[in-house]
Amino acid sequence: MxxxxxxxxxxxxxxxxxxxxxxxxxxxxxxxxxxxxxxxxxxxxxxxxxxxxxxxxxxxxxxxxxxxxxxxxxxxxxxxxxxxxxxxxxxxxxxxxxxxxxxxxxxxxxxxxxxxxxxxxxxxxxxxxxxxxxxxxxxxxxxxxxxxxxxxxxxxxxxxxxxxxxxxxxxxxxxxxxxxxxxxxxxxxxxxxxxxxxxxxxxxxxxxxxxxxxxxxxxxxxxxxxxMAHGELHQQAAISGPQEVAKLVEVFNSMSERLERMINRQKQFVANAAHELRSPLAAMRLRLEMMQAQRLTPDETPQFLDAVLRSLDQLHRTIDQLLMLSALDEGNHPPLAPLDLAPMLYDLAEQVQPLAHTANVTVEVDVPPHLPPVLANAEQMRVMVWNLLDNACKYTPAGRRIGVRAEAKDGQVCVQVWDNGPSLPPDVQARLFERFQRGARDRHRRAGSGLGLALVHELAQVNRVRINVESRPDRGTTFTLCCDVHRTDAPRPGSPQPTSAPRG
The missing domain is CATH 3.30.450.20 (PAS domain)
Structure with a gap:
């Protein structure tokens, strides 16, 4: 053979x-x-x-x-x-x-x-x-x-x-x-x-x-x-010749630019992913080696085990987010279906309570019992709202509040996740949805992998959700997700069509 x-x-x-x-x-x-x-x-x-x-x-x-x-x-x-x-x-x-x-x-x-x-x-x-x-x-x-x-x-x-x-x-x-x-x-x-x-x-x-x-x-x-085949990705051909040839050259130049951006993005993504995975692994290895050497007191052992478990949880979340982003990049889009967001929002607000309790923040919910149905994927909508709530818990100082509210208005359903944390500078807002990007530097201690908001942005495009970010001093940051109300008399599309979401 x-x-x-x-x-x-x-x-x-x-x-x-x-x-x-x-x-x-x-x-x-x-x-x-x-x-x-x-x-x-x-x-x-x-x-x-x-x-x-x-x-x-x-x-x-x-x-x-x-x-x-x-x-x-x-x-x-x-x-x-x-x-x-x-x-x-x-x-x-x-x-x-x-x-x-x-x-x-x-x-x-x-x-x-x-x-x-x-x-x-x-x-x-x-x-x-x-x-x-x-x-x-x-x-x-x-x-x-x-x-x-x-x-x-x-x-x-x-x-x-x-x-x-x-x-x-x-x-x-x-x-x-x-x-x-x-x-x-x-x-x-x-x-x-x-x-x-x-x-x-x-x-x-x-x-x-x-x-x-x-x-x-x-x-x-x-x-x-x-x-390009020899690795020199930055290639641009002069646009000349008949209309068909010139169009072919334009398509090639566009493809070259997109391919270069994609390769560079993948290289950066792999490097950042390796860094993000290395940090919790190194922390777990250090603590486990100390436990193996029996250098810990009986009171320190539970603390080290808790730290190892937290590192495992962070590693697990990072891997899940990487896999989901990879699936989206490959074009794996689950089907969309009519969805009432109200029960899901109540459920997520209840699930985030342990995180809020650990961060010493209060969760407020302002959601009506029912909302008009929207055409979306239920699991992906849960991931989007959960990541925003998790982000709010991480970046809100102790003793303050976070919340989720929703309303139906002008033929659309809007969900807002807000916090009372520090505001985001304009330069940070411009890169907020990029992968492995975090907020202000003073939040780095409790920051995650930097993939949560990037995943929210990708899922929003798949589910035709428009994202808006508003951040003001002393008023915190508010993420708004807006979906069009699904009309039962309108023909149901066969597959989702991604739309660009505005960045704050």
């Missing part, structure tokens, strides 16, 4: 494969989207431009061809009838040619060459090329092919020459070199490719800037988290 556990630990500790950083992934993703998306658009646009250039060239040739068929009708008919020689027809063709690179060839109805602007064209029967077949069938067709005469690629079109009866008497074949057309196509491709490259470079730069803006806060956040 140990071997399996060790193997699992090694598997977990084994470093993961090297992965691309978030910045690299963002840059690569953005760039690929632009590269392929814009690339596809550029290729489609270049192809459409190429098709349009070729179709425009073919259309221009077809228009020229039909115009030549009309303009040269009489000359071609005269040549067919023998009134005009082929050389004279050739001169007419050259005269009507708009572009020197354009070749005009006239063929009779049997596709025999009559004349051509290019003297290299042989006089004879022409092959039945696509454009000629289409012209014989009264259709428009073009063909791009290699021309052996000019030793270059050319585009060919053909148009019929019609007589008065709309019958074909001859055909005009018009061709132009493809080199200028290819140059226009290449220029179009080059321009669009340059735009593609430029936009891709710009998009890459924007991707780098955007990825850095998005990834840098996360990098800083990771660095801060790593520092």
């Amino acid at each position: 140990a071997t399996a556990t060790a193997s699992s630990a090694q598997a977990i500790a084994k470093p993961s494969k090297r992965r691309l950083t978030l910045r690299a992934q963002l840059i690569l993703t953005h760039w690929l989207i632009v590269f392929f998306g814009l690339g596809g658009l550029v290729i489609w646009s270049a192809y459409r431009s190429q098709v349009e250039i070729i179709e425009s060239t073919e259309h221009d040739l077809e228009i020229q061809n039909h115009l030549l068929a009309i303009v040269l009708h009489d000359q071609i008919e005269a040549t067919l009838n023998g009134y005009l020689s082929s050389e004279m027809l050739r001169e007419e063709l050259v005269l009507h040619r708009e572009n020197p690179e354009t070749r005009i060839t006239v063929l009779d109805d049997e596709l025999f060459v009559l004349a051509s602007t290019d003297p290299k064209v042989p006089i004879g029967k022409e092959d039945q090329h696509i454009e000629l077949v289409a012209a014989r069938n009264r259709r428009e067709e073009h063909d791009i092919r290699w021309d052996s005469i000019s030793n270059a690629e050319r585009v060919f079109t053909a148009a019929p020459v019609l007589d008065a009866n709309k019958e074909s008497i001859a055909y005009i074949q018009l061709s132009a070199p493809m080199q200028p057309v290819r140059e226009r196509i290449y220029a179009s491709w080059s321009m669009l490719g340059g735009v593609w490259l430029l936009i891709t470079l710009i998009a890459g730069g924007i991707a780098v800037i955007t990825a850095r803006r998005m990834a840098q806060p996360l990098t800083d956040l990771t660095r801060a988290a790593q520092s």
